[in-house]
Amino acid sequence: MEGISFEGIGTQWEISSPLPLAPSLTERILARVEKFDADWSRFRGDSLVSAMARTPGRYDFPDEAGQLGKLYRTLYRISAGTMTPLIGASLERLGYDAAYSLRPAGSPLPAPAWDDVLDWNGTSITTSAPVVLDIGAAGKGLLVDLLAAELEAAGVDAFVIDGSGDLLARGPSAIPVALEHPYNPDQAIGVVRLAGRALCASAANRRAWGDGLHHVLDGTTGRPVQTAVATWALAETAVLADALATALFFVPGAQLQESFDFSWLTVYSDGSAGYSEEFEGTLFT
Template sequence: MPHPGWSIFSFEGIGTQWEISTPEVLAPTVSHQLLQTVAAYDATWSRFRQDSLVSGLSRGPGSITLPEHAVALQSLYSTLYQLSDAAMTPLIGTSLERLGYDAGYTLKPSGNPEAAPRWEDVLEWSGTQLTAKEPLVLDIGAAGKGQLVDLLGEVLRASGHSDFLVDGSGDMLHAGSQPVTVALEHPYNPKQAIGTLELQNSALCASASNRRAWGDGLHHVLDGTTGKPIETTVATWTLAASAMVADALATAMFMMEPSSLEEDFDFSWLRVSSNGAATFSRHFEGRLFT
Protein backbone atom coordinates (compact mmCIF):
# COMPACT_ATOMS: atom_id res chain seq x y z
CA MET A 1 0.00 0.00 0.00
CA PRO A 2 1.22 3.60 -0.61
CA HIS A 3 2.64 5.74 2.16
CA PRO A 4 0.11 7.40 4.49
CA GLY A 5 -0.76 10.88 3.35
CA TRP A 6 0.12 10.32 -0.30
CA SER A 7 -2.31 11.48 -2.95
CA ILE A 8 -3.97 8.77 -5.06
CA PHE A 9 -5.14 9.32 -8.62
CA SER A 10 -7.56 6.51 -9.54
CA PHE A 11 -9.08 5.65 -12.90
CA GLU A 12 -10.09 2.75 -15.13
CA GLY A 13 -8.25 1.78 -18.29
CA ILE A 14 -7.64 -1.28 -20.51
CA GLY A 15 -10.35 -3.08 -18.56
CA THR A 16 -8.75 -2.74 -15.13
CA GLN A 17 -8.42 -0.36 -12.18
CA TRP A 18 -5.39 1.93 -11.77
CA GLU A 19 -3.98 3.90 -8.85
CA ILE A 20 -1.13 6.40 -9.16
CA SER A 21 0.22 7.37 -5.73
CA THR A 22 2.45 10.42 -5.23
CA PRO A 23 3.44 12.65 -2.28
CA GLU A 24 1.70 15.63 -3.89
CA VAL A 25 -1.50 15.93 -5.89
CA LEU A 26 -0.78 15.54 -9.60
CA ALA A 27 -1.13 18.62 -11.76
CA PRO A 28 -4.09 18.44 -14.17
CA THR A 29 -1.73 18.37 -17.14
CA VAL A 30 0.06 15.31 -15.72
CA SER A 31 -3.20 13.52 -14.96
CA HIS A 32 -4.36 14.21 -18.49
CA GLN A 33 -1.12 12.87 -19.96
CA LEU A 34 -1.44 9.68 -17.90
CA LEU A 35 -4.98 9.12 -19.15
CA GLN A 36 -3.94 9.84 -22.73
CA THR A 37 -1.09 7.31 -22.46
CA VAL A 38 -3.52 4.61 -21.33
CA ALA A 39 -6.05 5.51 -24.03
CA ALA A 40 -3.39 5.41 -26.76
CA TYR A 41 -2.10 2.03 -25.60
CA ASP A 42 -5.62 0.59 -25.60
CA ALA A 43 -6.34 2.04 -29.05
CA THR A 44 -3.21 0.32 -30.35
CA TRP A 45 -3.25 -3.12 -28.73
CA SER A 46 -6.73 -4.05 -27.52
CA ARG A 47 -8.16 -7.21 -29.09
CA PHE A 48 -11.49 -6.34 -27.46
CA ARG A 49 -12.01 -3.23 -29.61
CA GLN A 50 -13.02 -3.35 -33.26
CA ASP A 51 -11.33 0.01 -33.86
CA SER A 52 -7.91 -0.78 -32.36
CA LEU A 53 -4.85 -0.84 -34.59
CA VAL A 54 -4.19 -4.56 -34.17
CA SER A 55 -7.83 -5.65 -34.46
CA GLY A 56 -7.76 -5.09 -38.21
CA LEU A 57 -5.36 -8.02 -38.50
CA SER A 58 -8.10 -10.37 -37.32
CA ARG A 59 -10.17 -9.45 -40.39
CA GLY A 60 -7.48 -10.11 -42.96
CA PRO A 61 -3.75 -10.11 -43.68
CA GLY A 62 -1.93 -6.81 -43.80
CA SER A 63 0.76 -4.57 -42.38
CA ILE A 64 0.66 -1.98 -39.61
CA THR A 65 3.12 0.47 -38.08
CA LEU A 66 3.23 0.35 -34.31
CA PRO A 67 4.41 2.95 -31.75
CA GLU A 68 8.06 3.01 -30.75
CA HIS A 69 7.45 1.04 -27.57
CA ALA A 70 6.66 -1.98 -29.76
CA VAL A 71 10.40 -2.47 -30.33
CA ALA A 72 10.99 -3.59 -26.73
CA LEU A 73 7.80 -5.64 -26.73
CA GLN A 74 8.78 -7.53 -29.88
CA SER A 75 12.24 -8.27 -28.53
CA LEU A 76 10.87 -9.62 -25.25
CA TYR A 77 8.20 -11.78 -26.87
CA SER A 78 10.63 -13.14 -29.44
CA THR A 79 13.05 -14.21 -26.70
CA LEU A 80 10.37 -15.88 -24.60
CA TYR A 81 8.80 -17.56 -27.63
CA GLN A 82 12.13 -19.21 -28.37
CA LEU A 83 12.95 -20.08 -24.75
CA SER A 84 9.53 -21.64 -24.19
CA ASP A 85 9.54 -23.61 -27.45
CA ALA A 86 6.50 -21.61 -28.64
CA ALA A 87 4.46 -22.10 -25.46
CA MET A 88 4.44 -18.34 -24.80
CA THR A 89 3.32 -16.43 -27.87
CA PRO A 90 1.59 -13.17 -28.84
CA LEU A 91 -0.62 -15.27 -31.15
CA ILE A 92 -2.57 -16.89 -28.32
CA GLY A 93 -5.59 -14.66 -28.98
CA THR A 94 -7.40 -17.09 -31.27
CA SER A 95 -6.97 -19.88 -28.72
CA LEU A 96 -8.39 -17.64 -25.98
CA GLU A 97 -11.36 -16.68 -28.13
CA ARG A 98 -12.05 -20.33 -28.90
CA LEU A 99 -12.34 -21.03 -25.16
CA GLY A 100 -14.74 -18.10 -24.68
CA TYR A 101 -12.42 -15.28 -23.63
CA ASP A 102 -13.42 -13.17 -26.60
CA ALA A 103 -14.33 -9.57 -27.35
CA GLY A 104 -17.90 -10.17 -26.19
CA TYR A 105 -16.80 -11.95 -22.99
CA THR A 106 -19.12 -14.82 -23.85
CA LEU A 107 -17.09 -17.17 -21.62
CA LYS A 108 -18.53 -20.10 -23.56
CA PRO A 109 -16.15 -22.32 -25.54
CA SER A 110 -16.89 -22.62 -29.25
CA GLY A 111 -14.80 -25.78 -29.61
CA ASN A 112 -11.99 -27.81 -28.15
CA PRO A 113 -8.66 -26.13 -27.27
CA GLU A 114 -6.58 -25.28 -30.31
CA ALA A 115 -2.89 -24.45 -30.56
CA ALA A 116 -1.84 -20.96 -31.58
CA PRO A 117 -0.45 -20.57 -35.11
CA ARG A 118 3.33 -20.69 -35.34
CA TRP A 119 4.90 -17.23 -35.29
CA GLU A 120 7.36 -18.08 -38.05
CA ASP A 121 4.53 -19.19 -40.34
CA VAL A 122 2.12 -16.26 -40.06
CA LEU A 123 3.81 -13.22 -38.54
CA GLU A 124 6.66 -10.90 -39.47
CA TRP A 125 7.40 -8.42 -36.68
CA SER A 126 10.49 -6.26 -36.81
CA GLY A 127 10.53 -3.36 -34.38
CA THR A 128 7.57 -1.12 -35.21
CA GLN A 129 6.69 -2.91 -38.45
CA LEU A 130 4.30 -5.85 -38.23
CA THR A 131 2.89 -7.91 -41.09
CA ALA A 132 0.30 -10.66 -40.77
CA LYS A 133 0.34 -13.24 -43.57
CA GLU A 134 -3.17 -14.43 -42.68
CA PRO A 135 -5.94 -13.26 -40.32
CA LEU A 136 -4.73 -13.53 -36.73
CA VAL A 137 -5.64 -12.32 -33.26
CA LEU A 138 -2.69 -10.62 -31.62
CA ASP A 139 -2.71 -10.71 -27.81
CA ILE A 140 0.15 -9.06 -25.89
CA GLY A 141 -1.63 -9.34 -22.53
CA ALA A 142 1.19 -11.32 -20.92
CA ALA A 143 3.46 -8.26 -21.03
CA GLY A 144 1.26 -5.37 -22.14
CA LYS A 145 -0.12 -4.21 -18.79
CA GLY A 146 3.38 -4.29 -17.39
CA GLN A 147 4.69 -2.18 -20.24
CA LEU A 148 1.89 0.31 -19.72
CA VAL A 149 2.89 0.53 -16.04
CA ASP A 150 6.40 1.45 -17.23
CA LEU A 151 5.08 4.03 -19.69
CA LEU A 152 3.09 5.73 -16.92
CA GLY A 153 6.24 5.75 -14.80
CA GLU A 154 8.04 7.52 -17.63
CA VAL A 155 5.31 10.18 -17.73
CA LEU A 156 5.70 10.77 -13.99
CA ARG A 157 9.51 10.99 -14.15
CA ALA A 158 9.36 13.38 -17.11
CA SER A 159 6.99 15.55 -15.07
CA GLY A 160 9.48 15.78 -12.21
CA HIS A 161 8.05 13.10 -9.93
CA SER A 162 10.81 10.99 -8.36
CA ASP A 163 8.61 9.32 -5.72
CA PHE A 164 5.61 7.34 -6.90
CA LEU A 165 3.80 4.01 -6.99
CA VAL A 166 2.01 2.95 -10.17
CA ASP A 167 -0.44 0.13 -9.44
CA GLY A 168 -2.30 -1.49 -12.31
CA SER A 169 -4.42 -3.96 -10.31
CA GLY A 170 -1.40 -5.62 -8.75
CA ASP A 171 1.23 -4.92 -11.41
CA MET A 172 3.36 -2.27 -9.73
CA LEU A 173 6.29 0.06 -10.29
CA HIS A 174 7.82 1.92 -7.36
CA ALA A 175 10.28 4.79 -7.26
CA GLY A 176 11.56 6.65 -4.21
CA SER A 177 13.65 6.56 -1.06
CA GLN A 178 11.08 4.78 1.11
CA PRO A 179 9.84 1.24 0.27
CA VAL A 180 6.19 0.23 0.33
CA THR A 181 4.84 -2.98 1.85
CA VAL A 182 2.89 -5.12 -0.62
CA ALA A 183 0.66 -8.07 0.26
CA LEU A 184 0.92 -11.22 -1.86
CA GLU A 185 -2.63 -12.29 -2.68
CA HIS A 186 -3.66 -15.84 -1.82
CA PRO A 187 -4.26 -17.66 -5.15
CA TYR A 188 -7.50 -19.23 -3.87
CA ASN A 189 -8.83 -16.40 -1.70
CA PRO A 190 -8.29 -12.78 -2.85
CA LYS A 191 -9.26 -11.54 0.63
CA GLN A 192 -6.24 -13.25 2.17
CA ALA A 193 -2.48 -12.93 1.71
CA ILE A 194 0.20 -15.60 1.74
CA GLY A 195 2.95 -13.12 2.58
CA THR A 196 4.35 -9.63 2.11
CA LEU A 197 7.37 -7.95 0.57
CA GLU A 198 9.04 -4.56 0.62
CA LEU A 199 8.99 -2.97 -2.85
CA GLN A 200 11.54 -0.25 -3.59
CA ASN A 201 12.75 1.13 -6.91
CA SER A 202 11.64 -1.91 -8.85
CA ALA A 203 8.60 -3.56 -10.40
CA LEU A 204 6.43 -6.35 -9.01
CA CYS A 205 4.02 -8.29 -11.18
CA ALA A 206 1.86 -11.31 -10.54
CA SER A 207 -0.05 -13.84 -12.59
CA ALA A 208 -2.72 -16.18 -11.26
CA SER A 209 -5.03 -18.63 -12.94
CA ASN A 210 -7.92 -17.52 -10.70
CA ARG A 211 -7.80 -13.90 -11.88
CA ARG A 212 -9.60 -14.57 -15.17
CA ALA A 213 -11.24 -17.98 -14.84
CA TRP A 214 -14.55 -19.32 -16.11
CA GLY A 215 -16.26 -22.65 -16.76
CA ASP A 216 -14.74 -25.94 -15.71
CA GLY A 217 -10.98 -25.48 -15.39
CA LEU A 218 -10.84 -22.66 -17.95
CA HIS A 219 -8.58 -19.66 -17.36
CA HIS A 220 -6.52 -17.18 -19.37
CA VAL A 221 -3.00 -18.69 -19.04
CA LEU A 222 -2.70 -21.05 -22.01
CA ASP A 223 0.09 -23.14 -23.48
CA GLY A 224 0.49 -21.84 -27.03
CA THR A 225 1.50 -25.28 -28.31
CA THR A 226 -1.80 -26.86 -27.22
CA GLY A 227 -4.22 -24.01 -26.54
CA LYS A 228 -5.03 -25.61 -23.18
CA PRO A 229 -5.04 -23.85 -19.79
CA ILE A 230 -1.96 -24.67 -17.73
CA GLU A 231 -2.83 -26.67 -14.61
CA THR A 232 0.51 -27.25 -12.87
CA THR A 233 0.98 -23.69 -11.58
CA VAL A 234 -1.64 -21.46 -9.96
CA ALA A 235 0.22 -18.22 -9.12
CA THR A 236 3.54 -16.46 -9.71
CA TRP A 237 5.19 -13.23 -8.59
CA THR A 238 8.25 -11.63 -10.16
CA LEU A 239 10.47 -8.68 -9.26
CA ALA A 240 12.49 -6.96 -11.99
CA ALA A 241 13.74 -3.53 -13.00
CA SER A 242 10.85 -3.03 -15.43
CA ALA A 243 7.21 -3.99 -15.10
CA MET A 244 7.11 -5.18 -18.71
CA VAL A 245 9.77 -7.81 -18.01
CA ALA A 246 8.28 -8.73 -14.63
CA ASP A 247 4.83 -9.12 -16.18
CA ALA A 248 6.06 -11.33 -19.01
CA LEU A 249 8.16 -13.52 -16.72
CA ALA A 250 5.23 -14.00 -14.33
CA THR A 251 3.39 -15.65 -17.22
CA ALA A 252 6.43 -17.46 -18.57
CA MET A 253 6.91 -19.23 -15.24
CA PHE A 254 3.61 -21.04 -15.81
CA MET A 255 5.27 -22.70 -18.82
CA MET A 256 8.95 -22.91 -17.92
CA GLU A 257 11.22 -23.61 -15.00
CA PRO A 258 12.50 -20.33 -13.53
CA SER A 259 16.08 -21.58 -13.78
CA SER A 260 15.86 -21.55 -17.58
CA LEU A 261 14.74 -17.92 -17.49
CA GLU A 262 17.43 -16.80 -15.06
CA GLU A 263 20.07 -17.30 -17.71
CA ASP A 264 18.57 -14.51 -19.82
CA PHE A 265 16.83 -12.26 -17.29
CA ASP A 266 17.75 -10.57 -14.02
CA PHE A 267 14.77 -11.13 -11.71
CA SER A 268 13.61 -12.77 -8.50
CA TRP A 269 10.48 -14.87 -8.16
CA LEU A 270 7.93 -16.84 -6.17
CA ARG A 271 5.81 -19.63 -7.62
CA VAL A 272 2.89 -21.58 -6.13
CA SER A 273 2.07 -24.92 -7.75
CA SER A 274 -1.35 -26.55 -7.97
CA ASN A 275 -0.45 -28.86 -5.07
CA GLY A 276 0.07 -25.83 -2.81
CA ALA A 277 3.87 -25.94 -2.70
CA ALA A 278 5.67 -22.60 -2.83
CA THR A 279 9.15 -22.24 -4.31
CA PHE A 280 11.17 -19.04 -4.61
CA SER A 281 14.49 -17.71 -5.81
CA ARG A 282 17.41 -17.25 -3.45
CA HIS A 283 17.18 -13.45 -3.70
CA PHE A 284 13.41 -13.19 -3.32
CA GLU A 285 12.98 -10.76 -0.43
CA GLY A 286 9.38 -11.48 0.45
CA ARG A 287 8.16 -12.99 3.70
CA LEU A 288 5.73 -15.92 3.49
CA PHE A 289 3.25 -16.58 6.27
CA THR A 290 3.37 -20.01 7.90
Protein backbone atom coordinates (compact mmCIF):
# COMPACT_ATOMS: atom_id res chain seq x y z
CA MET A 1 0.00 0.00 0.00
CA GLU A 2 1.12 3.53 -0.79
CA GLY A 3 0.23 6.45 1.40
CA ILE A 4 0.74 9.88 2.86
CA SER A 5 0.98 11.02 6.46
CA PHE A 6 0.55 14.48 7.89
CA GLU A 7 -0.51 16.40 10.98
CA GLY A 8 -3.87 18.15 11.02
CA ILE A 9 -6.34 19.51 13.58
CA GLY A 10 -3.83 18.66 16.29
CA THR A 11 -3.42 14.99 15.52
CA GLN A 12 -1.65 12.58 13.17
CA TRP A 13 -3.21 11.30 9.93
CA GLU A 14 -2.42 8.54 7.45
CA ILE A 15 -4.09 7.81 4.13
CA SER A 16 -3.24 4.51 2.44
CA SER A 17 -4.19 3.38 -1.06
CA PRO A 18 -3.04 0.70 -3.54
CA LEU A 19 -1.52 3.35 -5.83
CA PRO A 20 0.31 6.60 -5.00
CA LEU A 21 -1.87 9.69 -4.68
CA ALA A 22 -1.28 12.38 -7.31
CA PRO A 23 0.57 15.43 -5.95
CA SER A 24 -2.36 17.66 -6.90
CA LEU A 25 -4.73 15.45 -4.89
CA THR A 26 -2.39 15.53 -1.91
CA GLU A 27 -2.39 19.33 -2.11
CA ARG A 28 -6.21 19.41 -2.15
CA ILE A 29 -6.35 17.10 0.87
CA LEU A 30 -3.95 19.26 2.88
CA ALA A 31 -5.84 22.40 1.88
CA ARG A 32 -9.10 20.77 2.99
CA VAL A 33 -7.60 19.99 6.39
CA GLU A 34 -6.36 23.56 6.81
CA LYS A 35 -9.75 25.00 5.83
CA PHE A 36 -11.53 22.73 8.30
CA ASP A 37 -9.19 23.81 11.09
CA ALA A 38 -9.62 27.48 10.22
CA ASP A 39 -13.39 27.11 10.47
CA TRP A 40 -13.91 24.79 13.44
CA SER A 41 -10.89 24.89 15.78
CA ARG A 42 -11.33 26.41 19.23
CA PHE A 43 -7.55 26.26 19.68
CA ARG A 44 -6.60 28.93 17.13
CA GLY A 45 -7.51 32.57 17.49
CA ASP A 46 -8.27 33.16 13.80
CA SER A 47 -11.01 30.52 13.46
CA LEU A 48 -14.72 31.14 13.07
CA VAL A 49 -15.32 29.28 16.33
CA SER A 50 -12.92 31.60 18.17
CA ALA A 51 -14.65 34.64 16.68
CA MET A 52 -17.96 33.28 17.96
CA ALA A 53 -16.45 32.88 21.43
CA ARG A 54 -15.55 36.58 21.45
CA THR A 55 -18.59 38.17 19.82
CA PRO A 56 -22.17 36.88 19.57
CA GLY A 57 -24.01 37.14 16.28
CA ARG A 58 -24.54 35.27 13.02
CA TYR A 59 -21.74 33.21 11.49
CA ASP A 60 -21.82 31.44 8.14
CA PHE A 61 -20.05 28.07 8.13
CA PRO A 62 -19.22 25.77 5.20
CA ASP A 63 -21.59 23.17 3.79
CA GLU A 64 -20.70 20.42 6.27
CA ALA A 65 -22.26 22.49 9.06
CA GLY A 66 -25.73 21.45 7.92
CA GLN A 67 -25.40 17.74 8.63
CA LEU A 68 -23.30 18.39 11.72
CA GLY A 69 -25.93 20.63 13.29
CA LYS A 70 -28.72 18.12 12.67
CA LEU A 71 -26.67 15.30 14.16
CA TYR A 72 -25.74 17.28 17.26
CA ARG A 73 -29.30 18.49 17.77
CA THR A 74 -30.61 14.91 17.64
CA LEU A 75 -28.01 13.66 20.09
CA TYR A 76 -28.59 16.64 22.37
CA ARG A 77 -32.27 15.69 22.52
CA ILE A 78 -31.71 11.97 23.01
CA SER A 79 -29.11 12.54 25.72
CA ALA A 80 -31.21 15.17 27.55
CA GLY A 81 -28.46 17.75 27.06
CA THR A 82 -25.58 15.68 28.41
CA MET A 83 -23.95 15.57 24.95
CA THR A 84 -23.68 19.07 23.52
CA PRO A 85 -21.49 21.11 21.15
CA LEU A 86 -21.59 23.91 23.75
CA ILE A 87 -19.16 22.07 26.02
CA GLY A 88 -16.12 24.17 25.05
CA ALA A 89 -16.17 26.56 28.02
CA SER A 90 -16.62 23.58 30.36
CA LEU A 91 -13.49 21.96 28.92
CA GLU A 92 -11.58 25.22 29.26
CA ARG A 93 -12.67 25.55 32.90
CA LEU A 94 -11.07 22.16 33.65
CA GLY A 95 -7.83 23.03 31.83
CA TYR A 96 -8.38 21.67 28.33
CA ASP A 97 -7.93 25.10 26.81
CA ALA A 98 -6.11 26.65 23.84
CA ALA A 99 -2.88 26.82 25.84
CA TYR A 100 -3.25 23.20 27.01
CA SER A 101 -2.69 24.38 30.56
CA LEU A 102 -4.33 21.21 31.95
CA ARG A 103 -4.97 23.07 35.19
CA PRO A 104 -8.55 23.62 36.36
CA ALA A 105 -9.49 27.29 36.66
CA GLY A 106 -12.39 26.66 39.02
CA SER A 107 -15.22 24.27 39.76
CA PRO A 108 -16.88 22.38 36.87
CA LEU A 109 -19.01 24.59 34.64
CA PRO A 110 -22.23 23.23 33.09
CA ALA A 111 -22.75 24.02 29.42
CA PRO A 112 -25.42 26.60 28.55
CA ALA A 113 -28.75 25.29 27.35
CA TRP A 114 -28.90 25.09 23.55
CA ASP A 115 -32.08 27.10 23.09
CA ASP A 116 -30.87 29.84 25.44
CA VAL A 117 -27.85 30.81 23.34
CA LEU A 118 -27.75 28.93 20.02
CA ASP A 119 -29.70 28.87 16.76
CA TRP A 120 -28.07 26.39 14.37
CA ASN A 121 -29.96 26.61 11.08
CA GLY A 122 -28.22 24.74 8.28
CA THR A 123 -24.88 26.42 7.61
CA SER A 124 -25.82 29.51 9.64
CA ILE A 125 -25.06 29.59 13.37
CA THR A 126 -26.42 32.49 15.41
CA THR A 127 -25.54 33.06 19.06
CA SER A 128 -27.09 35.42 21.59
CA ALA A 129 -24.05 35.35 23.90
CA PRO A 130 -20.37 34.44 23.52
CA VAL A 131 -20.14 30.64 23.37
CA VAL A 132 -17.23 28.24 22.94
CA LEU A 133 -18.37 25.72 20.35
CA ASP A 134 -16.56 22.38 20.52
CA ILE A 135 -17.32 19.78 17.85
CA GLY A 136 -14.64 17.38 19.07
CA ALA A 137 -17.15 14.57 19.56
CA ALA A 138 -17.81 14.41 15.81
CA GLY A 139 -15.33 16.73 14.12
CA LYS A 140 -12.53 14.30 13.38
CA GLY A 141 -14.98 11.85 11.87
CA LEU A 142 -16.51 14.64 9.80
CA LEU A 143 -13.08 15.52 8.42
CA VAL A 144 -12.45 11.84 7.62
CA ASP A 145 -15.61 11.88 5.48
CA LEU A 146 -14.60 15.13 3.77
CA LEU A 147 -11.21 13.68 2.85
CA ALA A 148 -12.90 10.51 1.59
CA ALA A 149 -15.04 12.67 -0.68
CA GLU A 150 -11.87 14.28 -2.09
CA LEU A 151 -10.39 10.85 -2.82
CA GLU A 152 -13.56 9.53 -4.44
CA ALA A 153 -13.94 12.67 -6.57
CA ALA A 154 -10.42 12.00 -7.87
CA GLY A 155 -11.33 8.43 -8.82
CA VAL A 156 -9.67 6.70 -5.86
CA ASP A 157 -12.05 3.91 -4.88
CA ALA A 158 -9.87 1.85 -2.51
CA PHE A 159 -8.27 3.50 0.51
CA VAL A 160 -8.00 3.62 4.29
CA ILE A 161 -8.10 6.92 6.17
CA ASP A 162 -6.73 6.80 9.71
CA GLY A 163 -7.25 9.95 11.74
CA SER A 164 -5.44 8.78 14.89
CA GLY A 165 -7.75 5.82 15.31
CA ASP A 166 -10.84 7.13 13.56
CA LEU A 167 -10.90 4.82 10.55
CA LEU A 168 -12.73 4.67 7.25
CA ALA A 169 -12.07 1.84 4.80
CA ARG A 170 -13.21 1.69 1.19
CA GLY A 171 -12.49 -1.09 -1.28
CA PRO A 172 -12.78 -4.87 -1.55
CA SER A 173 -10.36 -5.91 1.20
CA ALA A 174 -11.04 -6.08 4.92
CA ILE A 175 -8.38 -4.88 7.33
CA PRO A 176 -7.98 -6.19 10.88
CA VAL A 177 -8.19 -3.47 13.53
CA ALA A 178 -7.25 -4.13 17.16
CA LEU A 179 -9.51 -2.77 19.89
CA GLU A 180 -7.18 -1.09 22.37
CA HIS A 181 -7.43 -2.12 26.02
CA PRO A 182 -8.73 0.96 27.90
CA TYR A 183 -6.20 0.52 30.70
CA ASN A 184 -3.19 -0.77 28.74
CA PRO A 185 -2.50 0.64 25.25
CA ASP A 186 -0.06 -2.21 24.58
CA GLN A 187 -2.85 -4.77 24.78
CA ALA A 188 -6.05 -5.41 22.81
CA ILE A 189 -9.41 -6.65 24.05
CA GLY A 190 -10.56 -7.76 20.60
CA VAL A 191 -10.36 -7.23 16.86
CA VAL A 192 -12.63 -5.96 14.10
CA ARG A 193 -12.28 -6.76 10.40
CA LEU A 194 -13.15 -3.44 8.82
CA ALA A 195 -14.46 -3.30 5.25
CA GLY A 196 -16.46 -0.53 3.62
CA ARG A 197 -17.39 1.17 6.87
CA ALA A 198 -16.09 3.55 9.51
CA LEU A 199 -14.86 2.55 12.97
CA CYS A 200 -14.40 5.23 15.63
CA ALA A 201 -13.55 4.96 19.30
CA SER A 202 -13.63 7.16 22.36
CA ALA A 203 -11.87 6.50 25.65
CA ALA A 204 -11.52 8.23 28.98
CA ASN A 205 -7.79 7.43 29.03
CA ARG A 206 -7.24 9.60 25.96
CA ARG A 207 -6.78 13.31 26.64
CA ALA A 208 -6.81 12.68 30.39
CA TRP A 209 -5.06 14.82 32.97
CA GLY A 210 -5.13 15.71 36.65
CA ASP A 211 -7.12 13.72 39.17
CA GLY A 212 -9.79 11.88 37.17
CA LEU A 213 -10.11 14.58 34.54
CA HIS A 214 -10.70 13.69 30.89
CA HIS A 215 -12.28 15.21 27.79
CA VAL A 216 -15.72 13.50 27.87
CA LEU A 217 -17.83 15.85 29.96
CA ASP A 218 -21.49 15.76 30.93
CA GLY A 219 -22.95 18.99 29.56
CA THR A 220 -25.47 19.26 32.41
CA THR A 221 -22.79 19.21 35.13
CA GLY A 222 -19.50 20.04 33.38
CA ARG A 223 -17.94 17.00 35.06
CA PRO A 224 -16.14 14.06 33.40
CA VAL A 225 -18.34 11.03 32.79
CA GLN A 226 -17.45 8.10 35.06
CA THR A 227 -19.76 5.28 33.94
CA ALA A 228 -17.95 4.17 30.74
CA VAL A 229 -14.23 4.04 29.99
CA ALA A 230 -14.13 3.11 26.29
CA THR A 231 -16.53 2.84 23.37
CA TRP A 232 -16.46 1.79 19.72
CA ALA A 233 -19.02 2.48 16.99
CA LEU A 234 -19.24 1.22 13.41
CA ALA A 235 -21.35 3.06 10.83
CA GLU A 236 -21.47 3.95 7.14
CA THR A 237 -19.93 7.36 7.75
CA ALA A 238 -17.13 8.41 10.06
CA VAL A 239 -18.99 11.47 11.36
CA LEU A 240 -21.80 9.21 12.58
CA ALA A 241 -19.44 6.63 14.06
CA ASP A 242 -17.41 9.34 15.79
CA ALA A 243 -20.43 11.09 17.27
CA LEU A 244 -22.02 7.86 18.44
CA ALA A 245 -18.79 6.64 20.05
CA THR A 246 -19.08 9.69 22.31
CA ALA A 247 -22.84 9.37 22.72
CA LEU A 248 -22.33 5.86 24.14
CA PHE A 249 -20.85 7.49 27.24
CA PHE A 250 -24.24 9.08 27.91
CA VAL A 251 -26.91 6.89 26.31
CA PRO A 252 -27.24 3.07 26.15
CA GLY A 253 -26.38 1.67 22.74
CA ALA A 254 -29.75 -0.02 22.35
CA GLN A 255 -31.50 3.32 22.83
CA LEU A 256 -29.26 5.01 20.25
CA GLN A 257 -30.08 2.23 17.78
CA GLU A 258 -33.69 3.37 17.84
CA SER A 259 -32.55 6.46 15.92
CA PHE A 260 -29.33 5.39 14.16
CA ASP A 261 -28.12 2.46 12.06
CA PHE A 262 -24.84 1.37 13.67
CA SER A 263 -23.21 -1.30 15.81
CA TRP A 264 -21.38 -0.70 19.07
CA LEU A 265 -19.29 -1.86 22.00
CA THR A 266 -19.05 -0.18 25.41
CA VAL A 267 -16.61 -1.05 28.20
CA TYR A 268 -17.82 0.19 31.58
CA SER A 269 -15.81 1.42 34.54
CA ASP A 270 -16.60 -1.77 36.50
CA GLY A 271 -14.88 -3.89 33.83
CA SER A 272 -18.06 -5.21 32.22
CA ALA A 273 -18.92 -4.74 28.55
CA GLY A 274 -22.05 -4.37 26.47
CA TYR A 275 -22.36 -4.66 22.71
CA SER A 276 -24.93 -4.86 19.96
CA GLU A 277 -26.02 -8.21 18.60
CA GLU A 278 -24.56 -7.42 15.16
CA PHE A 279 -21.24 -6.01 16.43
CA GLU A 280 -18.66 -7.11 13.86
CA GLY A 281 -15.79 -7.54 16.29
CA THR A 282 -14.44 -10.51 18.18
CA LEU A 283 -13.64 -10.01 21.86
CA PHE A 284 -10.79 -11.91 23.45
CA THR A 285 -11.54 -13.99 26.55
